[in-house]
Amino acid sequence: MISICFLARNEELGLKAVKQLQATNPDSEKKVKFHQLDITNVESIHRLAEHIKKTHGGLDILINNAAIAFKSNDVTPFGDQAEITAQTNxxxxxxxxxxxxxxLRDHARIVNLSSRAGMLDSIRNSEIRQNLIAPTATIESISDILNDFIKKAKQNSHQxxxxxNSAYGMSKIAITAVTLIQQRIFDEKPNRDIVVNACCPGYINTDMTSRxxxxxxxxxxxTPVYLATLDPNIKLPRGEFVAERKILKWKS
Structure with a gap:
């Protein structure tokens, strides 16, 4: 039987969402369970990992959807916005x-929620762009670039x-860049057929967009569900940026 672990930082809101889902889809009552997760808290992450390992033994699908975005009228200094956004997203x-x-089990599928707000060409510095997509790029080197952005944002010299000039956009550029690296690493063991893609869900009527x-x-x-259920041994998309189920040219 399929088991879905519904995650949220706020336990009360998470349980409420699960109950609403179960009310509209009775079949989900046994399939969907709630577990608290705050991705900015390492202990919370480790508790989730232990729960999955103990309860399910492994993982077939991971959708990384948690993110924050400051509102355009927020008075928080931009440098602080950059740091807080990067720490979460x-x-x-x-x-x-x-x-x-x-x-992750063999044939696992990972979906990293990104955004069209994080297209690579929004970075005007060609050297930074090249470093983000270089064949030798690593998760550590992407982290260094994002930390440099935070440093420059605090100095008000990032532009x-x-x-x-977007903390959210820069965080999503980094997420998409890392997706390419993650797929490259997974491809070192092709028999496992683990696939990761980034995607933009679109401009959706949610709290993040203020409805x-x-x-x-x-x-x-x-699109996230489409990517999470890609057929075994699929050639494409793998390590791509996708929207409306279509591969977009993120590197242009």
């Missing part, structure tokens, strides 16, 4: 991957160095 996601990747999004949550879930 990028470093928190990397910590989750580090904890859960050892539990002078060619970085975008201004034009797409429904169901539409936003379509």
């Amino acid at each position: 990028f470093f928190g996601t990397i910590n989750v991957c580090n904890a859960l990747f050892p539990l 002078d160095d060619g970085y975008p 201004k999004g034009t797409g429904t949550p169901e539409q936003g879930a379509d």
Whole structure:
């Protein structure tokens, strides 16, 4: 039987969401269970990993959806926004991957939620762009670039160095860049057929968009679910940036 672990930082809201899901889909009552996860808390991540290992023995699908975005009228200094956003959207996601990747079964599928707000060409500095997509790039080197962005943002010189003026966008650039690296690492063991892709769900009517999004949550879930259920040994997409089930040219 399929088991789905529904995760949320706020336990009360997470349990409420699961109950709403179960009310609209009775078949989900036995399949969907809640577990608390705060991706900015290493102990919380480790508790989840231990739970999955003990309860399920492994993992077939991982969808990294947790993220934050400051509102355009937020008065928090941009340097602080950059640091807080990166800690959640990028470093928190990397910590989750580090904890859960050892539990991945053969033919596992990973989906990293990214965004069109994080297209590579929003970085005007060609050297930074090349370093992000270099064949020798590593998760550590991407982390260094993001930390440099944070440093420059705190100095209010990030745009002078060619970085975008978007903390959210820069965090998603880093997520997509890491996705390429993760697939490259998985491809070192091709027989395992583990596939990871990044995707943009679209401009969806959720709390993150202040309910201004034009797409429904169901539409936003379509591409992530498509990527999470790719057929065994599929050639493409693998290590790609996808939207509306189509591969986009992220590196252009």
